[in-house]
């Protein structure tokens with residue numbers, strides 16, 4: 001079940017990436033020797049318990065925090081910082097509270113200097129793609145969490161980046177809203193064929209969404225398993241094969257969770 005991919009198809013290439021942080025006189029190795037070839041259009045989930053380096057890896061691909069060593073390239077170009085080829089969606093929405101829904105979506109397009117008529121067209125089609133038409137004049141504070149996340153997704157889609165990086169985007173939502181947005185995301189992804197790198201703690205979410213699940217180890221963050229998910233979509237979480245994979249991944253994540261727990265106990269004893 002381990003993924004085998006053709007490097008010549010690689011869109012994002014992560015090669016021998018290592019990241020260490022120094023805090024309070026201690027060095028934490030957040031990532032160690034990460035190697036991943038991600039082809040164009042693949043929906044990849046990074047899965048693992050808290051502290052295994054998922055966000056660190058995503059931030060490195062985004063160019064927010066570069067690796068201590070190793071390299072990341074997008075279409076062969078080294079990642080040296082954030083760029084228009086990579087859009088990021090965070091758990092906390094990161095919307096401008098003083099702007100309406102449509103102004104939030106249009107913001108990046110104004111910065112890019114796009115013509116007003118073109119901005120109007122693009123924002124209009126995103127409002128309809130994400131069922132936000134009736135909310136275009138509202139401010140983020142007047143929206144539910146799910147609606148805010150729709151706006152955040154629309155804002156990233158507006159920029160038309162081929163790569164979407166998503167850091168637990170649905171982590172703060174209730175189960176029903178979360179499933180709705182997962183379905184919306186799958187629909188958008190299959191329509192627009194973005195390359196998606198999606199961080200989650202949730203095994204069910206990873207199995208529901210991903211073409212490929214990269215399970216990470218806890219400190220140092222390495223690739224524990226790289227699994228291709230070949231179940232057709234839309235997937236049925238009640239199906240036996242869905243549950244089989246969930247159980248298998250659950251065992252792997254649990255092992256890392258236990259290492260996290262033992263580490264915390266050991267640190268508490270040292271303090």
Ligand SMILES: Nc1ncnc2c1ncn2[C@@H]1O[C@H](COP(=O)(O)OP(=O)(O)OP(=O)(O)O)[C@@H](O)[C@H]1O
Pocket residue numbers: 021022023028029030048049050051052053054055056057201219
């Ligand atoms: N800026 C930083 N300074 C020091 N240590 C950091 C920093 N960022 C992350 N770390 C450490 O690196 C390790 C990986 O953190 P990271 O946030 O990437 O994990 P994660 O898997 O995304 O966890 P979570 O799901 O809780 O967000 C953790 O041990 C964390 O404490």
